[in-house]
Amino acid sequence: MSQAEIGNRYKSPSHTELAQSLSRKVRMFVDEMIIPNESRLAEGGDPASRLQSELTKKARNAGLWGSFYPLSHGGKIASLEDYLIVGEQEGRSEFSPAIFGTHTALDARMLLKFGTEEIRKAFLEPMAAGKAVPSYGMTEPGHGGSFPSLITTSARLSNGNWTINGRKWFVGNADCATFVTVLARTANEKNTAREQFSMILVPTDSRGFTIERPLSIMGRHLGQGEISFTDVQVPERNLLGSCGSGMALMSQRLGIGRLLRAMNWVGLAQRCFDLMGARVNSERGLSGRLPDKQLVRQHIVHAYQAIASARELIRIAARRIDAGCCGDIEINIAKMAASQALWAASDSAMQLHGAEGLSDLTPLSGIYRIARTSRILDGTDESLISSVGRRLINSFREHNGYHFA
Numbered sequence: 001m002s003q004a005e006i007g008n009r010y011k012s013p014s015h016t017e018l019a020q021s022l023s024r025k026v027r028m029f030v031d032e033m034i035i036p037n038e039s040r041l042a043e044g045g046d047p048a049s050r051l052q053s054e055l056t057k058k059a060r061n062a063g064l065w066g067s068f069y070p071l072s073h074g075g076k077i078a079s080l081e082d083y084l085i086v087g088e089q090e091g092r093s094e095f096s097p098a099i100f101g102t103h104t105a106l107d108a109r110m111l112l113k114f115g116t117e118e119i120r121k122a123f124l125e126p127m128a129a130g131k132a133v134p135s136y137g138m139t140e141p142g143h144g145g146s147f148p149s150l151i152t153t154s155a156r157l158s159n160g161n162w163t164i165n166g167r168k169w170f171v172g173n174a175d176c177a178t179f180v181t182v183l184a185r186t187a188n189e190k191n192t193a194r195e196q197f198s199m200i201l202v203p204t205d206s207r208g209f210t211i212e213r214p215l216s217i218m219g220r221h222l223g224q225g226e227i228s229f230t231d232v233q234v235p236e237r238n239l240l241g242s243c244g245s246g247m248a249l250m251s252q253r254l255g256i257g258r259l260l261r262a263m264n265w266v267g268l269a270q271r272c273f274d275l276m277g278a279r280v281n282s283e284r285g286l287s288g289r290l291p292d293k294q295l296v297r298q299h300i301v302h303a304y305q306a307i308a309s310a311r312e313l314i315r316i317a318a319r320r321i322d323a324g325c326c327g328d329i330e331i332n333i334a335k336m337a338a339s340q341a342l343w344a345a346s347d348s349a350m351q352l353h354g355a356e357g358l359s360d361l362t363p364l365s366g367i368y369r370i371a372r373t374s375r376i377l378d379g380t381d382e383s384l385i386s387s388v389g390r391r392l393i394n395s396f397r398e399h400n401g402y403h404f405a
Contacts, residue, residue, distance in 0.1 A: 019082040026089040041095045068105040070112045073128040080318035091264025092271045107134035114241040135177035137168035155184035164229040174225025197246030201238040208232040218369040262338035272345035299348035306341035313337045332384040339374040346371045
């Protein structure tokens with residue numbers, strides 16, 4: 001596909017020229033630098049880590065790293081809606097988000113918005129310079145992530161220091177993080193449930209911090225791990241936001257985080273869709289008369305419908321966030337739609353590739369893993385459906401209907 005064709009394909013009057021230009025450049029970088037190296041990146045270990053670091057450096061040199069970081073710290077795009085077409089292209093490979101700094105942009109925005117000047121200097125500035133890696137500890141062993149009120153990790157303030165004890169698991173970047181944002185209980189039951197928790201930044205070189213074990217995801221190590229805190233002490237100034245604001249911060253983090261992941265998932269779904277089209281029209285596909293088979297056409301149509309729907313739902317949610325409106329319903333629906341689109345596209349692509357799609361000869365097995373985890377990570381389908389359903393029912397009771405506008 002030529003540069004002009006790519007530009008026309010992803011051009012939208014609702015996006016700025018900068019966003020359109022970045023999306024084209026990111027797509028070319030993914031196609032030329034990342035996709036040819038996916039098999040090496042999937043092997044893991046030190047060689048894969050070194051390769052990822054090299055590609056990250058190249059992305060930085062090309063001006064493509066941290067596009068959704070705060071503008072004050074090297075970011076290029078301020079609005080979520082503009083970032084949509086960039087985030088989608090960043091997501092076309094399962095390895096791209098780490099290389100482009102996509103997921104750490106959420107931490108950067110949280111630190112800028114809720115951190116003190118000391119926190120920004122100690123944590124945000126090194127992140128923007130590529131010298132620090134964040135992680136986030138919320139879910140705990142034995143407690144469903146959908147019920148944060150059951151969190152037992154505690155932080156007690158004494159003599160100007162927080163003393164933290166507890167355990168977290170399925171922590172992203174656990175194997176390479178330089179600090180963890182920890183959701184901990186800082187007040188007792190006398191306070192309301194939403195006032196019992198706070199977020200505290202903990203350097204991973206703190207005494208008492210331990211990486212207990214890596215946790216593989218469906219047979220592949222993706223940087224997730226279990227960590228523990230044993231009388232870990234950090235200064236009082238490492239509190240993010242105000243004491244007792246942890247649940248409110250968690251809600252904001254989850255909302256934007258879900259939307260950012262949804263953008264990446266749509267990119268992966270589009271990748272699967274492209275692979276389907278290539279397979280059907282390949283020499284093998286033509287010899288098997290795949291274009292003429294109705295069920296093949298059904299796979300193509302269902303994938304297209306799911307991807308197109310998810311894109312528009314993400315756009316609706318992004319516009320609400322950019323406008324400063326509450327967008328919980330829109331965000332959660334968009335997250336589920338993107339997950340379903342990735343699931344449908346990856347499953348259909350594997351089906352059309354046959355046994356080859358099950359092997360490591362294509363990227364589909366790795367994408368399929370992500371598609372399955374997307375229904376659990378950042379909120380299970382069941383918990384999101386329950387939450388959105390409750391809100392919609394309450395809207396009918398309180399406002400005599402739900403107004404989509």
